[in-house]
Amino acid sequence: MGKPTSSAASPVTPAPAPPVEVVVSFPMGTRAAPLGLDRPLRLLGGGEVLRPEGLASTFGIDHVPGLRTFVAEAARGQALDGNDWYRQPPLVLLGDEGSGRSFVSAWIARNAGLPLFRMPVRGNFAAGSATPNGQERPLPVLPLLAMASSVCANPIVIVELDLDDLPEGQSEAALIRMIDPRRNSRWMDVEHDAFFDLGRISWILEVRNHVPPSRTDHDTRPNRADVMLPPALSDLISDVGSTIVVDCPNELHRLQCLDVAFEVCAEAGRADRATVGAVYDAVHVRHPHGRGDRWCDREPKCGTLVAEAKRALATYGNGVVA
Amino acid sequence: MMVSTADWPKREHGDLVSSIRLQRHGNALSLIWKLSCGDIVVASSERWRSDFGDEQEADDVEDIFTREREFLSFWSVASSTLPYDRLADWLQPLLEKRRADRESEHSRQEMELAEANQLGLYYADDRRLHLRLLRGSVLSRTCLWSIRFKQRSQTDRFVDWVHHRPGGMEAIAADAEKMGSATLERVLLEEMLRTEQRVKKAGLASGSHRPLEFWRGEE
Numbered sequence: 001m002g003k004p005t006s007s008a009a010s011p012v013t014p015a016p017a018p019p020v021e022v023v024v025s026f027p028m029g030t031r032a033a034p035l036g037l038d039r040p041l042r043l044l045g046g047g048e049v050l051r052p053e054g055l056a057s058t059f060g061i062d063h064v065p066g067l068r069t070f071v072a073e074a075a076r077g078q079a080l081d082g083n084d085w086y087r088q089p090p091l092v093l094l095g096d097e098g099s100g101r102s103f104v105s106a107w108i109a110r111n112a113g114l115p116l117f118r119m120p121v122r123g124n125f126a127a128g129s130a131t132p133n134g135q136e137r138p139l140p141v142l143p144l145l146a147m148a149s150s151v152c153a154n155p156i157v158i159v160e161l162d163l164d165d166l167p168e169g170q171s172e173a174a175l176i177r178m179i180d181p182r183r184n185s186r187w188m189d190v191e192h193d194a195f196f197d198l199g200r201i202s203w204i205l206e207v208r209n210h211v212p213p214s215r216t217d218h219d220t221r222p223n224r225a226d227v228m229l230p231p232a233l234s235d236l237i238s239d240v241g242s243t244i245v246v247d248c249p250n251e252l253h254r255l256q257c258l259d260v261a262f263e264v265c266a267e268a269g270r271a272d273r274a275t276v277g278a279v280y281d282a283v284h285v286r287h288p289h290g291r292g293d294r295w296c297d298r299e300p301k302c303g304t305l306v307a308e309a310k311r312a313l314a315t316y317g318n319g320v321v322a
Numbered sequence: 323m324m325v326s327t328a329d330w331p332k333r334e335h336g337d338l339v340s341s342i343r344l345q346r347h348g349n350a351l352s353l354i355w356k357l358s359c360g361d362i363v364v365a366s367s368e369r370w371r372s373d374f375g376d377e378q379e380a381d382d383v384e385d386i387f388t389r390e391r392e393f394l395s396f397w398s399v400a401s402s403t404l405p406y407d408r409l410a411d412w413l414q415p416l417l418e419k420r421r422a423d424r425e426s427e428h429s430r431q432e433m434e435l436a437e438a439n440q441l442g443l444y445y446a447d448d449r450r451l452h453l454r455l456l457r458g459s460v461l462s463r464t465c466l467w468s469i470r471f472k473q474r475s476q477t478d479r480f481v482d483w484v485h486h487r488p489g490g491m492e493a494i495a496a497d498a499e500k501m502g503s504a505t506l507e508r509v510l511l512e513e514m515l516r517t518e519q520r521v522k523k524a525g526l527a528s529g530s531h532r533p534l535e536f537w538r539g540e541e
Contacts, residue, residue, distance in 0.1 A: 053365055059402065076330040258404070
């Protein structure tokens with residue numbers, strides 16, 4: 001067999017361009033915007049990230065069908081609109097517990113260079129609609145806290161939905177006002193007398209369920225792709241968003257282990273072939289069987305694979321063969 | 323460096339598609355990743371390339387990749403992120419298995435061919451009064467010639483002789499085609515009687531209805 005050659009498709013590290021800045025608060029009265037949100041905030045994820053050789057060509061997500069195309073379309077959309085910063089349409093990630101939805105969100109955030117926040121949303125969600133009570137004022141909603149704490153106008157916010165307690169009616173409407181890209185650039189916060197521009201945030205809707213993955217009910221539990229979102233939310237996603245099912249079957253388990261190993265190494269700045277190889281070996285040796293494999297007593301959760309990869313990387317770094 | 327609108331095709335050109343293709347040039351194989359939009363290639367990279375010594379090895383690797391799409395996806399990432407020797411270590415057993423499969427398939431085909439050409443003289447009934455010369459496997463047999471007797475001892479007498487006839491069953495099959503069924507029957511019975519006479523003269527025949535029962539072809 002001849003000597004193989006290959007070329008990596010990792011993006012070239014660019015010379016950092018000065019970040020674009022934007023103001024996201026528009027006070028209605030004389031009161032200043034909370035958390036210093038009246039100062040300009042950075043817009044991140046531009047330049048090389050948006051080029052075809054950038055995010056769209058980066059390793060680590062090939063085990064999730066459709067995701068590479070999704071981020072490529074998002075990058076193209078921003079580039080063609082003349083926006084030198086990353087934003088993606090609302091993305092619904094469906095999948096069983098442990099299938100790797102959080103890994104996907106973290107991959108996008110890290111490789112786009114954006115801060116990542118998580119916002120649990122339950123049936124009683126009522127952002128921006130509570131009535132002020134005397135001197136008592138509520139804290140700003142989480143997306144505002146996210147922008148203020150990261151000094152970034154376009155973070156990624158994971159909206160964590162619970163299948164057993166989905167927002168309906170007014171709660172659903174409140175959530176839609178916040179994430180609908182057609183109207184959230186003028187999101188009104190009554191308590192703080194201001195409009196805020198939430199239109200640069202990338203929203204990822206993670207639909208959680210509490211069915212623990214197990215071998216026994218793998219064939220009988222409902223397909224998460226059939227999960228019914230509340231009707232208006234479902235319409236919003238159909239109109240302007242995308243849905244990706246993160247359900248790594250056994251056939252893709254090796255690729256998932258490799259993607260996890262690469263991403264963990266890349267995050268640590270050690271994505272050379274030898275290190276990735278050692279970390280991959282450690283992960284795959286400990287978890288040789290994937291979801292749905294008949295030899296698999298306990299299906300490996302993606303978080304377990306990530307933890308294993310981090311442990312192996314630390315061990316490998318100490319000169320011990322993993 | 324700022325991104326430019328020139329980096330991407332306009333939306334009118336269609337949706338973006340990410341694909342992995344296996345390409346072959348002679349005995350060389352390569353894996354090409356492409357991000358394309360209609361006919362426009364937006365980004366691409368050669369993830370892996372290998373030159374194989376012979377055509378058969380290249381065929382085998384191509385076959386492995388073509389049969390297992392998941393392996394192709396895995397390989398496209400592994401070839402760009404893992405040590406080169408690891409790739410060879412993985413490919414080698416797969417190639418060996420492919421070779422073994424091919425050899426076993428070859429043996430099976432040879433066996434089937436041999437079975438299809440198998441020639442034998444079989445009893446056609448339980449009373450053993452009817453003999454048939456058949457060619458082929460159990461599933462598909464063709465009768466080339468047959469002969470009937472009135473008594474079972476006559477059948478046995480004929481069988482005692484015919485198994486030692488020079489040329490074996492192939493010669494009988496050839497004669498059947500050449501001279502026809504009825505003529506062959508006469509010729510064979512005459513030959514059998516002449517042989518019995520020679521054997522009796524030589525003192526090697528038994529005295530029963532089956533003179534050649536203990537004869538083993540010696541003249």
